[in-house]
Structures are given as structure tokens and as C-alpha cells.
Amino acid sequence: MSSQLLPWECLDLISLTTVNGVLYGIALSLYVLSIRLFYPQLKNSHQRRHVMFMFAYTSAVMICGIIFLALQTWMVQLAYIDHNTSPGATKEYERIYVYAQPGGIASDTFGITIDALTLGIQIWRLWVIYGATRYAIAIIILPSLLFFCLLALNITAIALDPSSTRGRIFAIGMTLIMSQLTIEVFVTALIIGRLLVVRRRHISTMGASESSKQYMGIAAMLIESYALESAWTIALLISEVLDNAPVAAFFANCDPVIEIIAYLLVIYRVFSGRGWNRQTEQQISSLQFQAGRTTHSTTSEIVTQASHSSSVVEVVATS
Template sequence: MSNPAYKPDEDAATIFQEDTWLQGALVMCIAYGSVATLAIQCFFMLVRGLTRAKFKRDFPLVLFVMIMFSLSTIFIGTAMQFTQQAYVDQRNFPGGPSAYEVLEFSLPIDSVANVTLVMSCFFADALLLWRCTVIYRNSAVPSWVSVTLASLFWLTEFILGTLFLKQIMSVSPWGAVNFTLGFWCFSLALNVLATFLIVSRLLLYRFRLARVLGSGHGAQYTSVVAMVVESELLYTAFLILFIVPFVLNHPLENVFIQCIALIQAISALMIVYRVAAGHGWTKDTYAQVSTRMHSTIQLSNLSTLRAAPSASHVTQESKISSSGITVSQDVYMTKEYSSVEVV
């Protein structure tokens, strides 16, 4: 139990602000551990058994994993250095560590962290657009419709992100929330749109597969886990947890804003992990599933035709063999195959 005599001479609101900044830094370290683990697993799964064809196919994903891991490492390093400055090196700053975190947001060390944060957001959302393209390939709805819509959101997010970075190089994002709030809201809108597009498409496949092949087929592509991972729902939920306190100017925003980049990196790497493990939807999945569905339908029709025929399709032929014995034959006619089966 803490001794009240050693509490700092600050009001409860200031202490709570400092608590949230420090707790956010601790959560950020935990999230980075997940990023590092996923990045290493994805890298080795992608390069395992590497051939020229596999290298050509998986090189973009390998490059993506390396970029996300590098950005996350730079982010955690600079962010923790900034936290150290606030709580140790500059702890006598007027207003305490929480005031330092807000007012010194444009320092070079923190600017690097902010740049890597925004770049991680750009790359992760670009991966989400790629997943939309893959999942909507060979769809009845042209893939360019969904991809174009999502791309417009991404382009708007890119512009707002650039303006956001320009703004925070000179002032704190809490001083003028125009570009800050706009950037994160468009990132949220893009992820909500992508979530809707991906989940609705996977649910449609799930319905078709269950109707033709049974509920157990294609579960690796259409399960709840697949939908959550493919749509980066984890990042979407976490972003909402940041935006709501940010709009309300509640100190809890300090916990979530420090972890956004790493949570998005985790969501993106989980998609790569599913693809590398062979559980993610690829450009060939639709063709494979369609072939299985078509084959099942053909076998079902053939089984129906092979069943006992109706009386209208049965004729009887009789002939006398060379030994003088009368032989009767039941002849079954099938219209679909225009063939004769002799029993």
C-alpha cells in the first residue's frame, strides 16, 4: 500500500494524466512484443522452402513484413525515449510529465515516432485494400467498384495524414484537432468500409459453401476468426477506443494513442500470417472452391440419374439365344445422357 506522505504535490487530475501516459507506454511495450513475434513467424514461414516461383509470389509480403517490423521498432524506440525524457530527464518541466508529453509533442525524437506511426497506418491500410482486391476477384460485382471506393478513402487518408504530420511538427495535436481528428476518422471510415466489404463477401461464400458442400467445408476461409483477421477488426475496435476519448478530451486517450501504430501492425501481420500458413483467401481460392462446388453438383445430378428409373423409361426386350433359351433384358433409357444401360 502506498504511503500518502510520498505523493507528489499535484492535483488528482494531473496525476491521472501522468498515470495514463505511463500505462500507455507499458501497453505499447507489450504490443511491440506481439509485433516482433508475428514478424519473425511470418518471415520464416514465407521464406521456408523458397523457390523462384515462391519468391516471386511472396516477395511483396516479405518486404511488407520487414517494413512493418522496421517501422514498429523505430516507433517503440523513439516513443520510449520520449517517455524517458518526460518522466526522468525533464521531470521538473512545468506541469509535470503529462504537460511535457503534450506541449513538447513536436520535438525531433517524438516527430520521428509520429512519422513512423502515420507510415504504418498507410502501409497497413494499403494491405487491407489488397485483401479487398483478392477477395472480390471473380465476383459478380466488379472488383474495381469496391476497390475504387476504398482507394478514395485511402487517398483522402493519405492527404490528411500528410497535413497531420505537417501540423504536429510545430504544434501539439491537442491544440488544434482539425487534421488530427480528420485523419483518424478517415482511417476508421476506411477500416469500417473494408470490414463491411470483406465480411459480407465471406459470409456470402459461407452461405454458398454450406448449401452445396455442407457447413464444414471452407471453414478456414469463412470462420469468425477469418473474418476478424481479414478485416483488421482488432485495429478498428482499438481506433474507436482512441477516437471517443479524444473527442471527449478524456485522459484515457493517452493510453490508446501510444499503441495505435503497433495494434495496426499486429492486425496487418495476422493477415500475412494466415496467408503464409495457407489459411487466407488467395487469388486461386475462388477457382478452387468453384471447382469443388461444380463437381459436387455434377455428382449429385449423376446420382439422381443413376437412381431407379421411372416406368416410362423402362422397356423390355426378348430374344432367343442359339441354344433356344429365351433371354429377357430390361433396358433403361436416360434422356440426359442418351445412353442405354443393359441389366
């Protein structure tokens, strides 16, 4: 291996090995914490199927992540140890040979799978939150189209001839980044908008209370969880526009693991009791309606019902 590496090679090497390893370690910690929250909920017969599905889904994301990491490590060995004879040779070898081999294609495939799993669950979450409204289908049309466009572009990028012109490669790469960023920002904005609308209805019906703050807490949770992923994608977009290949390679190599971390942050915080499910707004509406009755027995029923509901509903009932 050459004793001197170019800036592109330095950032490429450290991102594919050290940085991705540390990031996956963070993701693994979040995964273990989430599993600890999954297990107690298996005792609830009404939640068992949903919890098992989320466990399988989250495990699939983690398995794809570790396989992606292993393949990236193999590519590092192939490019930096076996075939790096001079500074700059690694970049050309990766571009022309490594990604065209079965291992390189498999690495790209698992990267696409991570994109599909993490972005797909965001669209599903959007459907859950808007599912009770009459315009739910209209809301998810654009994110769904962008999602399938992203998958098609990813497949096109894998099949792209390495000898293609720089302009063509740049156009496909920029379209990929823009599609991903649009899905992340647009879906998160729609979810937060829905939470704020429901919060306003709650305040207009029952007045400002501690329960109204819960909606802001959920919105803040989503913003915090996806802020890292969105910021990472924006940094990648800026580095591509500025034609800074070393920095762009760094952000692109770590992007799949960042997506896993953002997904696990939401899963962990939702199963910690700070999330939103399909029944939350229906339960709140039911409690608001029943709160208008003045009998003591009805009030007792409301408090009893709230004791078995989510934290949002519980606060609404006691207020």
C-alpha cells in the same frame, strides 16, 4: 524529475514505455512464427516471388515499429527526465517542443508509415478477393479515397502549429480517427460479405458440407484479427469525444503497435493455410464444374488436383 505526476502524465509514461514494449514483444513473436511459415514455401517456384514480397513487406512493418518505439522512448527521456520540473510541465513541453523537433517529426512520420502499410495491405487484400468480379474497381474506390484522406490528414497534423486552437486540433484528430475506423470496419465487412456470398453459392451448388464451414472460419479469422484494432480505435474515439485526455493519450500512443499486431495476426493465419487467395474461388468453380461429370477418371483427376490445392479446395473435392 518531479516526484508527483498528473494522471495524464502517468498514463502517457506507462503507455510509451511498458505497454508499447509488451505489445511489440507480442508482435515480434508473431513475426518469428510467420517467418517460420514463409521459409518452407520458398521451395515452391510458383509461390517464391509472393512469399519474398510478403517477407520484405512484413519486415518493413516491423522495422518501422521498432524505430517508432525507439523514438518514443527518446521522447520520454527528453520530456520526463530532462525537462520535467513540475507536475503538468511534461504535457506542455511535449505539445510545444518535443513534437516540433526532428526526432518528434520522425516519430510521427514512422507512425504514419505504419498506418499506410497496415491499412494499405487491407485495401490490397480487398482487391485480391474482389479482383475476379466485374465490380472490383467500384468496390475499392471509397476505401482508397479514405486511405489517401487519412495520409493527407496525418501530414497536416505533423505540419500543424502547436499553438493552434484546441478546436482545430480536435477537428483534425476526430477526422483522423473516424477515417481509420471507417477503413478498418468497411474493408473487413466487404471481405466477409464476399466470403458469405461465395459460401452461399457453394451450398446452393453442392449442398452444406464441411467445406462450407471453411468460409465461416476465414470470416471468423478476419473478425478476430481486426477486432482488437477496431475496438482500440473505438475506445480512442470515445475518449476523445468525452474529452478524457489521459485515456485518449494512452490509446493514441499504443495504436501503431496494435495495428502491427492485427496485421501480423492475419499474415500468420493466412500462411498457416486458413486464408484466401486469388485462385481459391476459381479452383472451387472448376471443381464444381468437373464434379458434374460421372466418369471415374475425371473424379480421380479432381481428387489429384485438390491434393495440391488449398485446404478449402481440398475439402470441396473430397465432399
